[in-house]
Amino acid sequence: MAEEISFSVSTARGSGPLTLGYERAGGGEPLLLLHGIGHHWQAWRPVLEILAAERDVIAVDLPGFGSSRPLPDGLPYDLPTISAALDAFCRELGVERPHVAGNSLGGLLALELGRLGLVRSVTALSPAGFWSQGERRYAFTTLRAMRLGARSVPPPVIERLSRSTAGRAVLVSSIYARPGRLSPEDTVAGTRALREAAGFHRTLAAGGSVLFTEDVREVPVTIAWGERDRLLLRRQGVRAKRTIPGARLVRLPGCGHVPMNDDPALVARVVLDGSR
Numbered sequence: 001m002a003e004e005i006s007f008s009v010s011t012a013r014g015s016g017p018l019t020l021g022y023e024r025a026g027g028g029e030p031l032l033l034l035h036g037i038g039h040h041w042q043a044w045r046p047v048l049e050i051l052a053a054e055r056d057v058i059a060v061d062l063p064g065f066g067s068s069r070p071l072p073d074g075l076p077y078d079l080p081t082i083s084a085a086l087d088a089f090c091r092e093l094g095v096e097r098p099h100v101a102g103n104s105l106g107g108l109l110a111l112e113l114g115r116l117g118l119v120r121s122v123t124a125l126s127p128a129g130f131w132s133q134g135e136r137r138y139a140f141t142t143l144r145a146m147r148l149g150a151r152s153v154p155p156p157v158i159e160r161l162s163r164s165t166a167g168r169a170v171l172v173s174s175i176y177a178r179p180g181r182l183s184p185e186d187t188v189a190g191t192r193a194l195r196e197a198a199g200f201h202r203t204l205a206a207g208g209s210v211l212f213t214e215d216v217r218e219v220p221v222t223i224a225w226g227e228r229d230r231l232l233l234r235r236q237g238v239r240a241k242r243t244i245p246g247a248r249l250v251r252l253p254g255c256g257h258v259p260m261n262d263d264p265a266l267v268a269r270v271v272l273d274g275s276r
Contacts, residue, residue: 002041002067007092009072009085016072020089022060026052030098031275032090032119033059034106036128036258037203038147038194040066042186043103046261050268055275058098060089062106064199077199077206079112087118099275103258104128104232105203107223111244114216123222123274125267126229126257129212130236130243139231140204146174150195155188162187177228177256186261213243221247222274226255226262248274 006019023041025048033051035043041059044051051057061068063085064077075081086109090098100119102110107127114122131139149171153161161167165180168187172179182190194200221244225237234251241249250270255262 004067005089005092007088009075009081009088011075011081011084013076013081014072014074016075018063018072018085018088019069020060020063020085021067022058022089023048024056024058025049026055026057028055029120029275030090030095031055031057031271032086032095032098032100033057034086034100034102034109035059035062035065036104036106037143037207038065038197038200039103039190039258040193042066042189042193043258044260045186046264047268047271050264051271054272055099056095058093058095060086062109062199064203065197066193070198077203079109079210082109083112083116083118086113090118099123101125101271101274102127103260105207108210108212111212111216111221114219114221115214117218119219121220121222121275122216123224123271124240125224125252125259125270126226126232127212127223127240128207128232129210130239131211131232135233135236136208140208142174142231143204147194147197147200150191155192158191159184159188162191173230175231175257176262177226177254177259178262182261212240215246216244217246220274222250222270223247224250224252224259224267224270226252226257226259228255229257231257
């Protein structure tokens, strides 16, 4: 059962109260799961049971997404602020230096947490931040179009489209290579999460100048990229490997930008291997 927790977040730019929603399951070493922009913790649901067999899994809604509240007024949606919020969230749960796995924006955040030495290991699935300026513009244009579509299409139409494979492809093929594997219920819920994400525009604005350029040396790093990623092209994985030479670079055949539903067994194995 999903839960909520409230705590105070303090940064160089200010402080204030924050409430985050999360799901926790399993036992063993802690593993923090971070979703991408416009998504919610449920993006990890296809792999949650497999991971929970070996890990104390904590899948969190990032500030301003899913069931989590937006950041306090005046705090930017930048890497230092979100990293501080996630560190405070873990400390409030009594979790010290978890393993972390993230997708897209979540992968960028996972790498930043690794750079800061706040986690035990990092697994980043198609992480943001290794783009050229043209690739970033393309990705942001695609994301804005997805957001506009989610907000423009009436909910009854979204529900009707979700009932067929072709309809699900219309709604989510930008991020899933195999949209037919997504259930109608998860398709509707994911579209609603994008539609209602209060932190979407401020997160996108904060990401306009982000490039991940520093090595992560103190913890093991795995970077995995879907071979059919249409949002962040897989050549960005080569740049990530050049930036973090010690990282393990893994291909995800048949997977798109959000690979957890495209191939749950493969993604779960990559995450578990990365956290060993």
